[in-house]
Amino acid sequence: MRKTLSTIVPVLMMTACTTGFENLILHEEGPKPSLEQTRSFILQDLHRGLRDPESLKAFSIISGPEIVTGITAGRAQEKAWIVCVEYNAKNVYGGYTGISTHEYILRFSGESLSKISKINWISQSRTC
Numbered sequence: 001m002r003k004t005l006s007t008i009v010p011v012l013m014m015t016a017c018t019t020g021f022e023n024l025i026l027h028e029e030g031p032k033p034s035l036e037q038t039r040s041f042i043l044q045d046l047h048r049g050l051r052d053p054e055s056l057k058a059f060s061i062i063s064g065p066e067i068v069t070g071i072t073a074g075r076a077q078e079k080a081w082i083v084c085v086e087y088n089a090k091n092v093y094g095g096y097t098g099i100s101t102h103e104y105i106l107r108f109s110g111e112s113l114s115k116i117s118k119i120n121w122i123s124q125s126r127t128c
Helices: 002-019 035-049
Strands: 025-027 057-072 077-088 100-109 112-115 121-124
Touching: 035 057, 035 077, 035 100, 035 112, 057 100
Parallel strands: 025 077
Antiparallel strands: 057 077, 057 121, 077 100, 100 112
16 A cells, blocks of 8 residues: 555656646636726725825826736636826835836726735736
8 A cells, every 4th residue: 555655646746746727717807997997996006005195196097907817826827907007106205206107907806996916926918
């Protein structure tokens, strides 16, 4: 019995390492949010996250929402909506940084949008 297990376990481990989860979709993107829902959500998030929310200038959505596919370390897929925005705001020293481009990765579930973390993605199908 012990000899059988010692030969089966390594084979199973090698199979698990090479199989992966290609074409497995862990998360769907949900319905496409409207431009107004997207704009409202991102502005609220910026006002919560900026050091000086009142310094936000020149905000605009330059593209999106469009579907983006993130690939996880296990080669599974997560789908979401990517929105590219530009804005200018003050930095920690109180000076404006100039207009810069940022990406928001969003998922729409039910009636609400949420910003998702792509920390477990090793790649994604598009960026800003």
